[in-house]
Amino acid sequence: xxxxxxELRQEDVAxxxxxxxxFGNDEQELINVLHKCQEHFGYLPAEVQEVVSDELSVxxxxxxxxxxxxxxxxxTPKGKHPISICMGxxxxxxxAEKVLEEFKKELRLQVGQTTSDGKFSLSSLRCVGACGLAxxxxxxxxxxxxxxxxDVRNIIKEYEK
Amino acid sequence: MxxxxxxxxxxxxEVPKGTTIHKAARQMGIEIPTLxxxxxxxxxxxxxPAGCRICMVEVEGRRNLAPxxxxxxxxxxxxxxxTTRVLNARRTVxxxxxxxxPKDCLICPKSGNCELxxxxxxxxxxxxxxxxxxxxxxxxxxxxPSIIRDLDKCILCRRCEMMCNDVQTVGALSAVNRGFMATVxxxxxxxLEYSSCTYCGQCVAVCPTGALTEVDxxxxxxxxxxxxSKTVIVQTAPAVRAALGEEFGMAPGTLVTGKMVSALxxxxxxxxxxxxxxxxxxxxxxxxxxxxxxxxxxxxxTTAKLPILTSCCPGWVNFFEYYYPxxxxxxxxxxxxxxxxxxxxxxxxxxxxxxxxxDLVVVSIMPCLAKKYECQRDEFSTENNRDVDxxxxxxxxxxxxxxxxxxxxxxxxxxxxxxxxESTGAGVIFGTTGGVIEAxxxxxxxxxxxxxxxxxxxxxxxxxxxxREATIDFDGLPVRIGIAHxxxxxxxxLDDVRSGKSQFHAIEVMxxxxxxxxxxxxxxxxxxxxxxxxxxxxxxxxxRKKPLRKSHENPFIIKLYEEFLEKPNSExxxxxxxxxxxERKKKILVKP
Numbered sequence: 001x002x003x004x005x006x007e008l009r010q011e012d013v014a015x016x017x018x019x020x021x022x023f024g025n026d027e028q029e030l031i032n033v034l035h036k037c038q039e040h041f042g043y044l045p046a047e048v049q050e051v052v053s054d055e056l057s058v059x060x061x062x063x064x065x066x067x068x069x070x071x072x073x074x075x076t077p078k079g080k081h082p083i084s085i086c087m088g089x090x091x092x093x094x095x096a097e098k099v100l101e102e103f104k105k106e107l108r109l110q111v112g113q114t115t116s117d118g119k120f121s122l123s124s125l126r127c128v129g130a131c132g133l134a135x136x137x138x139x140x141x142x143x144x145x146x147x148x149x150x151d152v153r154n155i156i157k158e159y160e161k
Numbered sequence: 162m163x164x165x166x167x168x169x170x171x172x173x174x175e176v177p178k179g180t181t182i183h184k185a186a187r188q189m190g191i192e193i194p195t196l197x198x199x200x201x202x203x204x205x206x207x208x209x210p211a212g213c214r215i216c217m218v219e220v221e222g223r224r225n226l227a228p229x230x231x232x233x234x235x236x237x238x239x240x241x242x243x244t245t246r247v248l249n250a251r252r253t254v255x256x257x258x259x260x261x262x263p264k265d266c267l268i269c270p271k272s273g274n275c276e277l278x279x280x281x282x283x284x285x286x287x288x289x290x291x292x293x294x295x296x297x298x299x300x301x302x303x304x305x306p307s308i309i310r311d312l313d314k315c316i317l318c319r320r321c322e323m324m325c326n327d328v329q330t331v332g333a334l335s336a337v338n339r340g341f342m343a344t345v346x347x348x349x350x351x352x353l354e355y356s357s358c359t360y361c362g363q364c365v366a367v368c369p370t371g372a373l374t375e376v377d378x379x380x381x382x383x384x385x386x387x388x389x390s391k392t393v394i395v396q397t398a399p400a401v402r403a404a405l406g407e408e409f410g411m412a413p414g415t416l417v418t419g420k421m422v423s424a425l426x427x428x429x430x431x432x433x434x435x436x437x438x439x440x441x442x443x444x445x446x447x448x449x450x451x452x453x454x455x456x457x458x459x460x461x462x463t464t465a466k467l468p469i470l471t472s473c474c475p476g477w478v479n480f481f482e483y484y485y486p487x488x489x490x491x492x493x494x495x496x497x498x499x500x501x502x503x504x505x506x507x508x509x510x511x512x513x514x515x516x517x518x519x520d521l522v523v524v525s526i527m528p529c530l531a532k533k534y535e536c537q538r539d540e541f542s543t544e545n546n547r548d549v550d551x552x553x554x555x556x557x558x559x560x561x562x563x564x565x566x567x568x569x570x571x572x573x574x575x576x577x578x579x580x581x582x583e584s585t586g587a588g589v590i591f592g593t594t595g596g597v598i599e600a601x602x603x604x605x606x607x608x609x610x611x612x613x614x615x616x617x618x619x620x621x622x623x624x625x626x627x628x629r630e631a632t633i634d635f636d637g638l639p640v641r642i643g644i645a646h647x648x649x650x651x652x653x654x655l656d657d658v659r660s661g662k663s664q665f666h667a668i669e670v671m672x673x674x675x676x677x678x679x680x681x682x683x684x685x686x687x688x689x690x691x692x693x694x695x696x697x698x699x700x701x702x703x704x705r706k707k708p709l710r711k712s713h714e715n716p717f718i719i720k721l722y723e724e725f726l727e728k729p730n731s732e733x734x735x736x737x738x739x740x741x742x743x744e745r746k747k748k749i750l751v752k753p
Contacts, residue, residue, distance in 0.1 A: 059335065060332075061347050061348040064348040064350075065337045068337045069337070069338070069339050
């Protein structure tokens with residue numbers, strides 16, 4: 001669960017309402033609305049879900065249920081440099097888990113968390129379609145191939161400046 | 162109607178198209194076990210998430226077993242419900258469910274009444290393989306004023322979610338998270354107190370396990386009874402007498418009024434009184450308020466707000482305070498009978514027996530869990546002393562009586578004590594949907610017209626239809642009445658009021674389906690509406706047996722006004738017997 005308490009600005013509320021209206025305030029469109037909201041805010045804090053709840057007349061508990069069910073949705077903001085470790089079959093058998101462990105240790109983060117300075121966030125995903133380079137790590141849009149646990153320190157360093 | 166022929170356990174059957182295997186089997190007298198499926202006939206609502214997988218059956222020609230609750234019958238199907246394969250699968254599924262379920266049956270409040278426990282017994286589970294490697298779920302426990310959520314015991318049947326969303330439209334509970342973290346919770350996994358929960362308790366009433374239970378106040382009551390410095394009095398709600406017997410093996414609809422009184426006396430209560438007395442008092446206050454508003458309206462006073470909404474049901478009050486705060490000046494300001502009783506007991510009665518209100522403990526026996534919350538509301542206390550100190554449910558009372566080694570079946574019929582134990586038939590029918598408004602009509606008619614009411618049974622106001630309406634002729638003046646039970650039905654009437662479409666003069670709402678007889682604190686009825694109907698019939702029988710059936714004829718009510726309250730809606734009555742409402746929707750707290 002998110003521990004972040006935010007104050008929505010008036011234009012934020014207006015934006016959420018605009019998104020809801022663009023889907024006809026139809027509760028059937030909840031997932032699409034949440035997609036758009038996450039696209040705009042980068043994540044789905046409780047306050048955003050409350051406004052969506054009012055606009056679509058869907059209980060906020062239901063919305064929270066959807067947000068926590070689909071791994072795509074997140075209630076924590078992504079870091080400036082989002083790190084994703086591929087845990088697809090090819091990467092996994094070539095040691096992605098050890099790479100992930102190293103990132104967790106170096107950044108003192110769990111999967112799904114963001115560093116307190118907002119710089120890095122850690123996530124795992126399934127197959128980026130570069131199995132020949134396994135194990136694969138992505139930082140933002142940049143792809144790193146054949147990553148070994150020993151490389152992790154240097155990858156992080158690139159972004160620490 | 163198109164029908165389908167099929168065979169279940171070598172028996173041939175013909176069922177309407179669209180019937181599920183589970184229902185077809187039930188019609189043939191074959192009860193396929195399940196932990197999640199629940200059918201609420203009269204509400205036309207079914208819970209069939211096919212989640213528990215206990216109801217799996219073998220369908221000839223199919224590779225996989227089929228969940229019978231969610232599989233429709235097809236022409237020529239041959240179904241077996243208890244082959245070795247089915248029984249093994251059922252047992253394996255059960256073992257999985259139990260692998261991460263706490264094993265504290267001995268001290269679980271649901272023990273003996275738990276569907277999971279009964280199922281484990283039925284399936285002959287004698288060991289639970291894999292529990293040493295299973296990741297035990299560890300949710301925190303959430304204790305609200307009325308309901309305890311202990312989600313380690315949740316088996317994700319989602320019945321509570323169905324009640325909360327589909328029946329009550331309260332929307333407090335939803336399935337959240339996935340995998341091992343999946344559970345049913347309010348938004349952001351906050352405590353119920355920070356949700357839209359009305360404490361109606363319908364989730365507790367359908368929970369198959371100990372995941373949802375009521376807050377038990379019997380230990381506090383026991384302590385008060387043991388304290389020689391306290392005078393402990395008890396009030397019993399009308400619906401309790403029509404259901405308590407079920408907990409002692411009696412048929413649904415058995416009235417146990419006299420035995421219940423004897424049991425309470427044997428438990429040590431100093432005075433056994435009746436909430437029905439306060440129900441009569443409620444009619445005096447609410448009925449007078451109704452006539453006041455109606456007559457002002459008829460004279461063209463546009464400030465007279467109509468319809469007037471009944472306010473006896475605390476679940477309903479919580480609902481409109483959360484969802485319809487803009488309409489909060491429309492309900493009657495009359496307190497509920499429970500709170501009227503408390504207010505009179507701690508003033509008038511305490512004065513009569515010459516004790517300080519702090520030495521008088523008022524206990525209520527209610528079919529309801531919201532009453533626990535209601536008696537804790539700030540506005541119902543004076544100098545930190547509650548008008549009603551503790552509220553316990555019908556189920557808790559049954560357990561209390563059993564603990565005291567009292568066999569309800571073998572008790573003599575007792576009589577309520579005077580003066581707060583005397584009631585009319587009008588007070589009794591408060592326990593069922595339509596009853597409050599019928600009681601109000603009996604009194605309001607005579608007060609308005611000055612004529613004697615010839616017909617006392619207003620059958621047009623009775624029944625189990627979710628939303629009902631009737632027009633009652635007040636000697637030439639048509640009074641239009643709406644009735645809803647179940648908060649989802651109430652919402653329909655409320656939306657009409659909000660949009661100005663409502664044509665009613667008065668609306669009665671009870672939060673629970675069936676009214677208080679189907680309350681969240683009653684013996685569990687497992688969705689069987691026949692039980693509700695039997696309880697309603699019992700209530701109307703009690704009403705018919707009463708020598709007096711109109712609230713304003715209750716001699717002790719008349720005396721109470723003469724000695725103490727002056728007249729209905731007097732300043733003193735307003736001070737003691739009326740309340741006001743609040744906007745309850747607060748911003749959800751996001752705690753770390």
